[in-house]
Amino acid sequence: MVFSSLLFLFLFLPVTILIYYISPNRLRNAILLVASLVFYAWGEPVYIFIMIFSTVFDYVNGILIEKYRHRKAIARGVLIVSLMGSLGILGFFKYAGFVFDNINSLFNLHLQAVDLPLPVGISFYTFQTMSYVIDVYRGKVTAQKNLISFGAYVSMFPQLVAGPIVKYGDIAAQLVNRKVTLDRFGEGAELFIRGLAKKVLLANNIGLLWASVKAVPAEELSVLSAWLGIVAFTFQIYFDFSGYSDMARGLGKMIGFDFMENFNYPYISRSITEFWRRWHISLGAWFREYIYIPLGGNREGHLKQLRNLAVVWFITGLWHGASWNFIIWGLYFGFFVTFEKWFLLKWLQRLPAFVSHVYTLMIVIIGWVFFEFEHLPAALTFIGTMFGAGAHGFVDNRSLYDLSTNALLLLVMALCATPFPRRALRNVRSKFARFGSIAASAVYFIFMVASTAYLVNATYNPFLYFRF
Incomplete structure (x- = not known):
């Protein structure tokens, strides 16, 4: 089940919210846990047992680590078992086929891995349980003794499928005591509708253009088509x-939790370093806290910092998918982040904003080619087409048609990728008091109606991060 579906919007969510709100506080974690298990099992009833196992496994490990905190060898042993178990499950489902394929290529073998679909959200909830046991071991959080509360944390349906990655310490207090008010519910509903409109009205519609361009052989694309x-x-x-x-x-917010912001207008960045502070913030924070800093960060000289950055960006790429294109994509960005840290960043800060912004967008856009094309030759061919190598001319009738029919949508998306619309709506509310609130509510109502109308007739409603 996905959020951008009529089933979720008009059946699962209303029923869950109603039961949740009429129930006493002491039962709400249990209701959240049951609702989350139903949400997850709706599309993958078998894989729910993997998530339940991971939950119970690290619930027990957390308690054991805390119990033997003063006996470091035992606590460390439990931590290692926990991490190996979590990574083993993730590795089996996500990376076994990739490993076997590369072994076969290297040694001319014909080994075959079991071809299993990837459990939805496994990368996200695995990182959450790992961060929990690590933080218990470090003494940063107290082990959760209530299995239902811990299960609600791991399986929480709002962020189960695609994050943000929520550390246990950030919501531990909220699992025990959280406020559910009409104002917070309203804030959450507006945020949800805004996200739904971004997904359904913007991403889905512009995705049709990319799907049509990608379906055309590179040698038949013009430069303009490739860029569009x-x-x-x-x-x-x-x-x-x-x-x-x-x-x-x-x-x-609608059920009383505050999750960290995961995106902060990354396309307005003036460097790749800034881009990655604004893009998938929870993942970057996770890698920084649990991999980069433990490896030594930037405290032990340039060579070790280079090693640490290489490790982090290799894993960043690998986390996104079991394919070499993702690894190349991660190392590609790692190269520019490292280059900026050592030399380029101070020069970028001196350049006019327009120049540094164009530099950043060019690097990011080319990077998305590596992300989207599974095979490196196809990615390099497409990049070549973007710059005229092997292209079917600079412009053709197809590209002019695509540009004319999508120009307004592209302009709207460029505007919505900046803070301007959100600030404008906030200013209307603050300056015009009650009228401003009514106007803002009308805007969100229109977003909801338009999104629903789109979903009723939708034949194209992918979720790109569903595979991660």
Whole structure:
């Protein structure tokens, strides 16, 4: 089940919210747990047992680590078992086929891995349980003794499928005591609707342009078509993923939780370093806290910092998918982040904002080619087409048609990728008091009606991060 579906919007969510609100506080974690299990099992009834196992496994490990905190060898042993178990499950389902394929290629073998579909959200809830046991081991959080509360944390349906990655310490107090008010519900509903509109009205529509361009052989594309296509994908993946994250945060507020912001207008960045401070913030924070800093960060000289950055960006790429294109994509960005840290960033800060902004967008857009094309030769061919190598001319009738029919949508998306619309709506509310609130509510009502109308007739409603 996904948020951008009529089943979720008009059956699952209303029923869950109604039961949740009429129930006493002491039962709400249990209701949240049951609702989350139903949500997850709706599309993958078998894989629910994997999530339940991971939950119970690390619930027990957390208690054991805390019990033997002063006996470091035992606590460390439990931690290692926990991490190996979590990574083993993730590795089996997500990376076994990738490993076997590469072994076969290297040694000319014919080994075959079991071809199993990837459990939805496994990368997200695995990182959450791992951060929990690590933080218990570090003494940063107290082990959760209530299995239902811990299960609600791991399986929480608002952020189960696509994050943000929520650390246990950030919501431990909220699991025990959280406020559910009409104002917070309203804030959450607005955030959810805004995310739904981003996903359904913007990402889905511009995704049609990318799908049509990608279906054409590279040698038949003009330069303009190639750029229109990858710019469309650049917008699609941002509004798709950030829209889903907004929906998750909105749902969290509706039931009393505050999740961290996961996207902060990354396309207004003036460097790749800034881009990654604004893009998928929870993942970047996770890698920084649990991998980069424990490896030594930047405290032990340039060579070790280079090693640490290489490790982090290799894992960043690998986390997104079991394919070499994701690894190349991660290392590609790692190269520019490292280059900026050591040299380029100080120069970028001195350049006019327009120049540094164009530099950043060019690097990001080219990076999305590596992300989207599974095979490196196809990615390099497409990049070549973007710059005229092997292209079917600079412009053709197809590209002019695509540009004319999508120009307004592209302009709207470019505007919505900045803070301007959100600030404008906030200013209307603050300056015009009651009228401003009515106007803002009318805007969100229109968003909801338009999104629903789209979903009624939708034949194209992908979620790009569903595979991660």
